[in-house]
Amino acid sequence: MHNSAVTEGTATKPKPISHRKPDLKTVRELYGTAFRCGKPGCGKPLYTMNNDTGETLLNSEVAHICARSEGGPRWDADMTEAENRSASNLIPLCLDHAREIDATPEHYSVELLHGWKRTQLDEHAKIQKAWPLTEDEAQQVSDASFRPDDYGTAIAAASSVTAAARAVGHLVETARQQRRVPFEAAASWHAMRTRVHRSMPRPWNATTGEPLPPIEPSHMETVPYARRLDEALDQVVKSLSPLAATLVAELHAVRAAVTRVAAWCDWVETAASAVLVAAGRWPGRPPENDDQVHADAIAELVRASEALSAVWRGQQAEQPPEPPEPSPEPxxxxxxxxxxxxxxxxxxxxxxxxxxxxxxxxxxxxxxxxxxxxxxxxxxxxxxxxxxxxxxxxxxxxxxxxxxxxxxxxxxxxxxxxxxxxxxxxxxxxxxxxxxxxxxxxxxxxxxxxxxxxxxxADWTDQALWVDNRHHVRALLSGTASISTDDEVRDRLASAITRRPELLDAILLGVSEQSEQHDHHDFSRVVGINVHIKRPPRWFPAAVVAAEIRRRHPELQPADPDDDHSDEDDVRHLAAQVLHIETHAP
Structure with a gap:
């Protein structure tokens, strides 16, 4: 059966291509024409010598210029197996550089490695030094260079990347198809508005005679259509969320199998999240015509997926966008x-x-x-x-x-x-x-x-007492009145301000109350603090305090505590309120 065969309506996944490893004759040819690591300037010999025993130790591997397995570094789908296994596609490198060219293949192109190969052969022709290998030694090199787990890794990587691409396709097509659900809801809302506009006479400006915008439908008429649009958007997000979760899971598998593509996996995951967000919005309330946000999010996901597939194949790929700068920790x-x-x-x-x-x-x-x-x-x-x-x-x-x-x-x-x-x-x-x-x-x-x-x-003629206890003055004086009487406390305060007029500001602040101003849209957010004297305690000598306010601020007018006095300082604001209270006292 061919790889593209269909079983019960589902296409069988084609197995990733993996060529046979080079034969021992090719390995012996490679070591018979090289002495040092193929990377120019490295200088490490392919074998090292133990100074104590004189034994030679393998210090190299045979590296593929174009990968042996599909999905590997610099994979060339047009290369035949014979070409892939030939000496022209292989280069002996020291252990470090053999791993480096595969770990970061974006830095080591096919052309560059072929250039290394030519330099290595030219050096052999010049110095006539190499490592003639026996069959056993060639087998040792082969075993070290072409490990069985390479094939398993390639299969896992190919399977994961293919599954991620398939998940992207499923998400993209479903998102495009599901867009019709909120589109129809928005269209119904548009149609209702049009009917209302046509049924109502067009108003005009009584002064200029210019036409005014059409009369909008009532809130009662609008609510069902708004609810239907919201429900449609929620339905789309619910249908797409499992597909996005499947994609993210596949991307985790890709990262594990091919660590060098992690940045592209992040790009795809971010783009998939943007598709979900775009799927849950509709421009304007009442609805406008659909904009490009949804289409652009899908296009970005497709770009990211194509780049991931390209870089996995070892091809030239678009670089992922730079991640946004993390928000500084507060x-x-x-x-x-x-x-x-x-x-x-x-x-x-x-x-x-x-x-x-x-x-x-x-x-x-x-x-x-x-x-x-x-x-x-x-x-x-x-x-x-x-x-x-x-x-x-x-x-x-x-x-x-x-x-x-x-x-x-x-x-x-x-x-x-x-x-x-x-x-x-x-x-x-x-x-x-x-x-x-x-x-x-x-x-x-x-x-x-x-x-x-x-x-x-307590000596209430002491200004420090008022200042140090500012937030507790009312409670302290109310406690005093409960032990004695309101009249006694009122007389003590009246005497204090008469003897010490400079206490006025401290008294106003001490007797004031504070309340929080909350954001109308987010009640948990405090946007300001109100300082006011709306209902002074019974022991408060309003007439005496008002007289001192008029003496010190003859220009100040009474003001209702609920009026906006944001342009005044707290003390003047409170003084104006006391004048209002004293003026309206029974």
Missing amino acids: VETDLQRLLREHSQLLDRSRPWARVTGRQYDPDLYAELLHAAQFAVALPPLLMFLHLDLETTAALASKVARNADDATFASLIDDAAAQEPLAIAVRLTQQLMFVAQKKERADLEGKAREHVTRLLLD
Whole structure:
């Protein structure tokens, strides 16, 4: 049966051609007309001598100029077996260069190697030195030069390259045929739009009389056609994905069998991915006529496949495009590093929150106490909710949960001595909650006394107190009001700003709130931060603060917090909002 025979409708794969190896007579002829490696300038003799024993050692192989097996380096399909096995197609080379000319055949053309051959013969004619071989020695050279695994490698390579080419063909033809599915969906959408355009009178510009674009179909009319086009594109991608996966698998086999074509395999794989992407898109919504993106992607895949086949055959092949420069690894900023390290610390501490019986770890508690200095500076935003001061203090208290009474009492005293005030209050409160839950009444009372003293004794005429606790002012003053009253806190703040008008900016920032602005299309992406005072606490002395704002900024007008004030700094923006609040106060 011929190689092209068909069995049950499927063409049998033709076996790759592999010529018989040269006979021993040819090997003896080659070594009888050469002394050194055929590469000009190499100078290594074909045999070396052992200085101790005087024994000669084979230091060479017979290399094919045009490959013995189909798919091998510089394969010539028009060469007969007799020509392939003849001395004119063979050249003795040292071991290194025998391997080099086959590993990188693109650097060693047939013409170049024939030139080496002529130089080698010319040298023999000049120096009359060679290596006359016995039959046994010729057999040794033959065994070393023409290994049985060469044939197996050639068969594997030919099979893999052929299978990859076949997979490319299958993918290309299927992609071309399947393009009609979204084409028909787009055509239906076009037809619907045309019907609507014809059924509606053409509008015109009332001022110029010029015609306006036709009225588009309603959203309700458009949705079914848009859905049909999307479903058609999805269907095509689903039908092509298994074919692309098969192609990628074959390319892996090609790389394994013929490592020198790896760059061309990468080219084919990249082009196949581009075909999948192109198959899943249609230009324009509403749809436009198909563009060249899909056709160009297919053409690129065909080019890449043809180049792969050519380079495998040892023919001149188009070089693969240069791979794109890899995107630089993002550089972690100092803030990102601190956030990452803080998050990792909190993750290490969370087991103490989940399991109540874990022993007190003083080293971990000390780390959390130090980390509170970082957490206190985090603004109260959703993105930092799992890292903020309250979370850090709560985890520290859980780590300390099972400390003995003396140690726990010492931790309470130490917590109350921390600065700034927000850390002292928040950490002492959390220790109080833990003591309360563990029914350690004395320790709970001790912590409560500290919290009360800290809040009531805070000197709000001290600007550093406002600045250092900027993100926690509202919580601290609300805590103070819960212990005393809103009126007492309001009077204290009114007195502070009356005595220290320079506190105005710090008060505005401290009483403000912050919220995240998210991308409308990608809600996970934060695009900005809003700073505002929309609903001031009951203890906020709005009238007194507004009076100081008018004194310092007589030109400033009241502004609604929802108005856009992106051109103003935060303090002026907040001041304008306070004027708005005071103006509209009941």
